[in-house]
Amino acid sequence: MRMRPHNCQRDYKILMLGLDSSGKTTILYKLYSKPLVRLIPNTAFNIEALHTPQGEHLTIWDISGQSRVNWQFYVHGNIALVFVVDSTDYGRVSEAKEALWWIFEGHKEEMKGTLMVLVYANKQDQPNAMTVDEIKDELDVENLPRGRNGRHRRWHVQGASALMDVGLWEGVDWLCAQIKDTRNPRLQS
Ligand SMILES: Nc1nc2c(ncn2[C@@H]2O[C@H](COP(=O)(O)OP(=O)(O)OP(=O)(O)O)[C@@H](O)[C@H]2O)c(=O)[nH]1
Numbered sequence: 001m002r003m004r005p006h007n008c009q010r011d012y013k014i015l016m017l018g019l020d021s022s023g024k025t026t027i028l029y030k031l032y033s034k035p036l037v038r039l040i041p042n043t044a045f046n047i048e049a050l051h052t053p054q055g056e057h058l059t060i061w062d063i064s065g066q067s068r069v070n071w072q073f074y075v076h077g078n079i080a081l082v083f084v085v086d087s088t089d090y091g092r093v094s095e096a097k098e099a100l101w102w103i104f105e106g107h108k109e110e111m112k113g114t115l116m117v118l119v120y121a122n123k124q125d126q127p128n129a130m131t132v133d134e135i136k137d138e139l140d141v142e143n144l145p146r147g148r149n150g151r152h153r154r155w156h157v158q159g160a161s162a163l164m165d166v167g168l169w170e171g172v173d174w175l176c177a178q179i180k181d182t183r184n185p186r187l188q189s
């Protein structure tokens with residue numbers, strides 16, 4: 001059975017980035033290929049809004065990885081970054097790391113409110129895929145710069161196969177749990 005986010009109650013903007021061909025659009029398509037789906041396609045990006053039966057609302061912006069320069073136009077105002085990696089692409093994993101770090105280091109002001117990083121280690125259906133731990137180490141996710149007021153950014157590397165529809169909702173559910181935590185006054189800093 002699919003896991004669905006069950007604890008998001010407001011509108012949240014979420015940015016999905018990653019190198020070209022990592023699987024972003026496939027992930028988006030799989031996540032929203034349900035009766036709840038509302039699709040707003042565009043040439044450079046896709047936006048999908050999910051309304052769950054409980055009234056939760058996530059808006060995910062899927063930006064093409066082909067021209068990374070364009071990413072700068074979308075980095076502002078996202079509560080979370082979803083970064084997608086092709087786990088089979090050993091030749092470009094260092095480029096993926098460089099891209100991930102550039103998002104944060106090159107856009108400190110715009111990204112300061114982005115408190116969560118969900119990495120999809122995608123294409124796990126392939127036998128030669130790097131593991132979740134390998135992707136975590138290759139991207140050095142643990143050491144990403146801190147957010148607003150030096151606040152620790154929460155991160156999670158989720159093994160996934162967009163093709164087989166595996167791991168995607170687990171990632172979304174993690175995001176929703178983190179978003180819920182940010183509303184918890186005890187955890188505000
Ligand atoms: N084996 C496998 N292939 C996948 C998976 N996810 C995506 N693909 C394939 O990877 C290719 C690229 O997928 P896209 O979703 O178009 O990649 P993208 O990240 O949106 O690429 P850009 O829009 O160019 O930035 C397609 O041929 C997909 O079928 C997966 O989990 N496993």
Ligand SMILES: [Mg+2]
Pocket residue numbers: 024025026063064065
């Ligand atoms: Mg795409």
